[in-house]
Amino acid sequence: MSTNLRETQSTEEFQVLQAEADDFAAMFNAARTEVGHVIVGQERVVEETLTAIFCGGNVLLEGVPGLGKTELVKALSRVLDLDFRRIQFTPDLMPADIIGTRIMTTNADGRYEFEFRPGPIFTQLLLADEINRATPKTQSALLETMQEGSVTTAGTIYQLKQPFFVMATQNPIEQEGTYPLPEAQLDRFLFKVEVPFLNRSELNDVVMRTILKRPTEPKKLLDSDRILGLRKVLDKVVVADPIRDYAVRLVLSTHPGTDFATDEIRKYVRWGASPRAAQALIRAARVRALSQGRAHAGFDDVRHFAASVLQHRVLLNYDGQAENMTTPTLIRQCVERLSEEQV
Secondary structure (H helix, E strand, C coil), rough: CCCHHHHHHHHHHHHHHHHHHHHHHHHHHHHHHHHHHHCCCCCHHHHHHHHHHHHHHEEECCCCCCCHHHHHHHHHHHHCCEEEEEEEEEEEEEHHHEEEEEEEEEECCCEEEEEECCCCCCCCEEEEEEEHHHHHHCCCCCCHHHHCCEEEEEEEEEEEECEEEEEEEECCCCCCCCCCCCCCHCCCCCCCEECCCHHHHHHHHHHHHHHHCCCCCCCCCCHHHHHHHHHHCCCCCCCCCCCCCCCCHHHCCCCCCCCCCCHHHHHEEEEECCCHHHHHHHHHHHHHHCCCCEEEHHHHHHHHCCHHHHHHHHCCCCCHHHHHCCCHHHHHHHHHCCCCHHH
């Protein structure tokens, strides 16, 4: 193949990829704007939730009641035209209440047989409200679903309709009667997002839209097929070796036994982020690049999601807990001190 032909093909491929990036950016930002018409003042929360959906990940939201977490999922389901269900997690909730159960029925011949009745997990957008109020046994019912997108019961595997997305919430203030999420489940959340309280202007806007009856109904912009099609573009986004290695070193910097760890990490951390964190950083960076119309990811794309990806995957030791050290603070120090240059 001649040099000119290679250059022509390379140019054509770049033009096609750039066109796909522009299309992704238009749809992503249109969806973000439309959800923003319903959810007041939570731009970062909306961005990270949409990013997780396009990545095929899940989100853990931490915030006090009344900040619009349920309305966020409802708005997303309307804008993205996806099925939505909500499960209120309580101490007496059982795994069968989530997954479903087998019941005995009679067939056309009058014979008894078992029939599976699907639970509320058979949806596309699932809100696991106050997930830490359920027992560990019930929480574990979501492990397979969050990772594999399937449900196994009585030896039968049921594939869920894609895209499938779990958004779980927990209250950071009230801890009585709650069960901490196990590390294996925390690791299955792409992001942990802290939802801030509204300021004066935003709270006025909320009151006007609700109490004074000036609601905004979001429009449908996408559907399942369109979302799955846009996901395929992620694999085409260029991630240069230094960018990939930066994400890897950032994850390693959360482990106290590595050369990249800060003094604070060595002092306060018992265990750092898992390999899923490195994968999540790259996937999220690709979405951010595409949302800005770029076909290549950069260092800033990785740094942008560092706190949300890493904070729930880092375990503090006794000293860290005793001195009230927070994982977001440690992650911020790692980002500030990690060089972009490969060592």
